[in-house]
Amino acid sequence: MTTRRPRIGRQPSWSFPAATEHVLANGLRVQVFDLPGQYVISAGLALDLPLTAEPVASEGIAHVTAHSLDEGTLAHPGSSFTEVLENTGAVIGGGVTQLATHIGIDVPVTGLAAAFPLFAEAVRTPALADDDVLRHVGLRRAEIQQVMANSSQLAGALTLGAVFADECRASRPAGGMTGTLETIAPEAARAFHDEHYGAEGSTLVIAGDFAGLDPAAMAEEAFGDWSGPTASHHHETLRPAPRQRRLISRPGAVQADIRIAAPAIDRTDPRWPAFQVACAIVGGTFQSRLNTELRERRGYTYGVYMSASPLRRHGFATVSGSFRTEVVPAAVDEALRLLDIASKPFKTHEVSRAVNYLTRTAPLRYATATGVAQQALTLATMGLDWRHVDELATQLATVTAEQATAAFVEIWPEDPAVLVVGDPSLAAGLGVDAEPTPNL
Numbered sequence: 001m002t003t004r005r006p007r008i009g010r011q012p013s014w015s016f017p018a019a020t021e022h023v024l025a026n027g028l029r030v031q032v033f034d035l036p037g038q039y040v041i042s043a044g045l046a047l048d049l050p051l052t053a054e055p056v057a058s059e060g061i062a063h064v065t066a067h068s069l070d071e072g073t074l075a076h077p078g079s080s081f082t083e084v085l086e087n088t089g090a091v092i093g094g095g096v097t098q099l100a101t102h103i104g105i106d107v108p109v110t111g112l113a114a115a116f117p118l119f120a121e122a123v124r125t126p127a128l129a130d131d132d133v134l135r136h137v138g139l140r141r142a143e144i145q146q147v148m149a150n151s152s153q154l155a156g157a158l159t160l161g162a163v164f165a166d167e168c169r170a171s172r173p174a175g176g177m178t179g180t181l182e183t184i185a186p187e188a189a190r191a192f193h194d195e196h197y198g199a200e201g202s203t204l205v206i207a208g209d210f211a212g213l214d215p216a217a218m219a220e221e222a223f224g225d226w227s228g229p230t231a232s233h234h235h236e237t238l239r240p241a242p243r244q245r246r247l248i249s250r251p252g253a254v255q256a257d258i259r260i261a262a263p264a265i266d267r268t269d270p271r272w273p274a275f276q277v278a279c280a281i282v283g284g285t286f287q288s289r290l291n292t293e294l295r296e297r298r299g300y301t302y303g304v305y306m307s308a309s310p311l312r313r314h315g316f317a318t319v320s321g322s323f324r325t326e327v328v329p330a331a332v333d334e335a336l337r338l339l340d341i342a343s344k345p346f347k348t349h350e351v352s353r354a355v356n357y358l359t360r361t362a363p364l365r366y367a368t369a370t371g372v373a374q375q376a377l378t379l380a381t382m383g384l385d386w387r388h389v390d391e392l393a394t395q396l397a398t399v400t401a402e403q404a405t406a407a408f409v410e411i412w413p414e415d416p417a418v419l420v421v422g423d424p425s426l427a428a429g430l431g432v433d434a435e436p437t438p439n440l
Contacts, residue, residue, distance in 0.1 A: 011360055014362065014363045015390050016362075016366060016372075016375075016386055016387075016389035016390050017033045017034075017035060017207075017366070017372055017386075018033075018386070019031040019032060019033050019205075019376065019385075019386050020032045020034070020216070021385075022216055022219070024199065024219070024220060024223065024224050025224065026199040026200065026223070026224065026225070026226055026227060027199050027200040027201065027202075028199035028200075028202055028203075028204055028219075028223055028226065029202070029203045029204065029380070030203075030204045030205075030206070030216060030219045031203065031204070031205045031206070031376055031380075031385070031386065032205075032206050032207075032215050032216055032219075033205070033206070033207035033208075033369070033372050033373070033376070033386075034209070034210065035207055035208055035209055035369050035372065036209050037209055038207070038208045038209045038368060038369040039108060039109045039208065039209050039211070040106055040107070040108055040109070040208065040368075040369060040370075041105075041106070041107050041108070041109050041112050041206065041207070041208035041209075041210070041215075041369060042104065042105075042106050042206075042207050042208060042368075042369040042370040042372070042373040042374075043104065043105050043107075043116070043119065043204070043205065043206040043207070043215075043373065044102055044103065044104035044105075044204070044205050044373050044374065044377045045102070045103045045104070045123060045202060045203070045204050045205075045377075046100045046101070046102055046202060046203045046205075046377045046380050046381050047100055047101040047102075047103075047196070047197060047198075047201075047202045048100060048200075048201035048202060048233055048381075049062065049096075049100055049101045049196050049197075049233060050098065050099050050100065050169075050233055050234070050235050050236070050312075051096065051098055051169045051170075051174060052169050052233065052234050052235065052236050053196055053233050053234075054169070054192075056180075057180060057183050058176075058180055058183050058184050058188060059169075059172060059176040059177065059180040060137075060140060060175055060176015060177065060180050060181045060184060061176070061184050061188060061189060061192050062096045062101060062174075062192070062196075063095070063096050063140060063174060063175040063176055064133060064136045064137055064140060064176075064181075064184055064189055065101075065128070065133075065189045065192050065193055066094035066095055066096050066101050066102075066103065067094055067095070067136045067139075067140075068126065068128055068132050068133050068136050068189065069092070069094045069103060069122045069123065069126045069128075070082075070085075070092040070093065070094065070122050070126075071126070071127065071128075071129065071132035071136075072126070072127040072129060072132065073118075073121040073122055073125050073126055073127055074121075074125040074126075074127055075121055075125065076118070076121065077127050077129070078127070078129070081118070081121075081122075084118060085115065085118055087111075087114070088107055088108075088111030088112075088114045088115035088118070089107055089108045089110070089111045089115075090105055090106065090107035090108075090111055090115035090118070090119075091105065091106050091107070092104070092105045092118075092119060092122055094122075096174050096175070097174060097381070098169070098170050098174060098311060099235070099311060099312050099381040099382065100381040101197075102377060103119075103122065103123050104373070104374075104377075105119040106370060109208060109209060109210060109211050109213070112210070112213060112215075112218070113213065113218070116218050116222055117221075117222055119222070120222035120223055120226075123197065123223075124197070124223075124226055124228075126193065128186065128189050128190045128193060129186070130186040133184075133185075133186040133189045134186060137181050137184050140175050140176060140181055141178055141181055143175065144173075144175075144177070144178055144440045147440060148437060148439075148440055151250055151253060151255075151256070151257045151322075151421045151422070152257045152322060152421075154248065154257075154421050154437065155248075155257040155258070155259050155320070155419060155420075155421045156259070156320075157173055157440060158246075158248070158259075158419055158421075158438070159259045159261050159316075159318055159320075159419060160172070160173075160316070161241070162241060162244070162246065162259070162261055162417035162419050163240065163241060163261050163262065163263055163316045163417060164238050164239065164240065164241055164263070164316070165238075165239040165240060165241050166241070167239070168236060168238050168239055169236060170236065170238055170311070171241065173440060177439075177440050178439060178440060179439075195229055196229060196233075197228055197229075198226070198227065198228020198229045199223060199226045199227065199228060200228070200229070201233075203376075203377065203380035203381075204219055204223065205373045205376045205377050205380070206218075206219065206373070207369040207370075207372045207373040207376070208369040235312050235313060236313075237313055237314075238263065238311070238313060238314045240262075240263045241417065243413070243415045243416065243417055244417060244418075245417070245418040245419075245420075245430060245431065245432050246417075246418070246419050246420070246432060246435060247420045247421075247422065247424070247426055247427055247430055247432050247433070247434045247435065248419070248420070248421040248422075248434075248435055248436075248437055248438070249422075249423075249424040249434040249435060249436055249437065250421055250422055250423060250424075250437070251423060251424060252423065253325060253421075253422050253423045254324070254325055255322050255323060255324055255325055255422070256322070256323055256325055256328045256420050256421060256422025256423065256426065257320075257321075257322050257323075257420070257421045257422065258304075258319070258320065258321055258322075258323060258328065258331065258332060258335070258418070258419070258420050259318055259319065259320050259417075259418075259419040259420075260318070260319040260320075260332075260335060260336070260339070260416050260417070260418050260419075261316060261317065261318040261319070261416060261417050261419070262316065262317055262412060262413050262416040262417060263314060263315070263316055264308055264309075264310075264314065264315045264316050264317040264411055264412075265310065265314060265315055265411055266310040266311055266312065266313060266314055266315050266382065267310045267382055267384060267388065267392075268382075268383075268384075271407040271410065271411065272310070272392075273392060273395040273396050273398075273399055274399045274403040274404045274406070274407035274408075275308060275404075275407040275408060275411055276308055276358065276392075276396070277351055277354045277355060277358065277396060277399045277404045278341070278346065278404040278405070278407055278408035279306050279307065279308045279317060279408075280354035280357060280358055281346055281350045281351065281353075281354045281404065282306045282319075282338070282339065282341070282408070283304060283305050283306025283307075283319055284305065284306055284307065284354070284357070285353075285354065285357050286303075287353065288305075288306070289338050290304045290305070290306060290319065290321075290335060290338055291303060291304055291305070293334065293338060294321070294323075294331060294334060294335065294338075298327075298331075298334070300323050300324060300327045300330070300331045300334075301321045301322060301323045301324075301331070302322070303321060304319065304320070304321030304323075304335070305319070305320055305321065306318065306319045306320075307320075310382065311382075312381065312382050312383060317411075317412065319335060319339070325422055325423050325425075325426065328420060328422060328426050328429065328430070329426065329429030329430055332418060332420070332430065336416075336418075339412060339416070340414075341405055341408045341409055341412070342405075342409045345401065345402075345405040346401045346404045346405045346408075347401055348400075348401045350401070351399060351400065351401045351404055354404075355396050355397060355399060358396055359393050359396055359397065362389070362393065366389075375389065418430075
């Protein structure tokens with residue numbers, strides 16, 4: 001018996017799985033990822049349906065429609081759909097982002113042949129019964145109340161409004177707000193589905209070990225005769241909001257949630273690899289500058305992070321964390337100082353560590369069929385495909401400290417938006433008046 005630690009070898013080379021691609025006659029793009037050993041099949045459909053397609057007065061209708069799809073279909077109304085779906089071992093779910101509507105299914109390969117037609121039914125011919133639609137309107141309203149009662153969730157919900165101008169749809173919650181939800185009637189949800197759900201511009205991803213089945217043929221059979229609307233949708237050009245510092249009042253709160261945010265770039269910008277590395281150094285890893293200073297050295301927080309969120313056009317970046325109330329003004333000042341990268345450029349060893357984190361954790365992120373399918377769908381909504389993962393990894397490996405510094409200094413503004421949700425006593429230290437909790 002030996003106590004010697006095993007020697008860590010070189011990490012083997014890795015690439016994102018390759019897809020077999022097809023385009024059906026109706027314009028539906030199909031990507032099939034054959035993943036040996038992944039016997040839970042993951043399939044997802046991304047509709048080119050940005051939230052700008054919603055009527056302003058009925059924002060939230062895309063969310064309600066997507067979440068009502070699995071409640072029953074024309075061929076299997078009500079609970080009969082749930083019963084036949086459960087017999088296959090499958091789970092279907094839907095949701096919306098600023099860019100698209102996503103509907104997905106996870107199912108054991110043994111149930112795929114029976115479940116896939118049911119998935120197509122949910123997408124193409126949902127019942128959208130009155131009771132189901134109204135229930136999901138109620139569930140979304142209850143979700144909003146929960147968000148307003150939770151400081152961290154409230155800060156997250158208000159962040160986009162601090163980044164993008166009020167006239168931009170992206171400045172408001174994807175699921176709609178209480179006032180707009182009140183206008184959503186079942187017949188409106190059915191009309192929204194009929195008007196906007198279709199094959200043209202959509203992408204279907206199927207990933208897993210198919211055990212001799214032909215997923216491309218299944219896709220053709222289930223969706224080949226799907227028509228629907230063919231009009232393309234408008235993806236808005238985002239405009240920044242005026243920079244401001246806000247304090248949302250939570251009397252008696254013993255901690256405050258901080259968001260420091262600003263507009264940023266999307267994946268098509270040539271600075272994206274360098275900016276992603278920069279954000280990882282500043283706040284994307286446990287050893288980041290923000291976390292090392294504010295958590296490890298000062299003990300202000302359990303953790304503070306920075307993330308870059310690309311959209312189809314442009315994007316945003318956010319610093320987020322929860323802090324003890326009494327240290328919030330100092331934490332904000334120190335965070336803003338750490339975000340001044342021009343005065344303290346990145347070092348080569350920081351870039352190397354960030355690149356290693358971003359590239360060497362990829363095999364874990366994409367170790368399942370679900371991880372692969374979700375990434376492929378996310379890229380599809382941005383006008384990219386699965387090849388982007390490997391292309392980005394190659395680009396990340398060439399980023400220098402000078403490039404990361406330059407990208408961050410160019411993109412991150414000197415005066416980002418600062419949003420604090422916490423006790424009103426923080427007003428003097430932050431130099432702002434406390435505001436009551438806004439109605440979502």
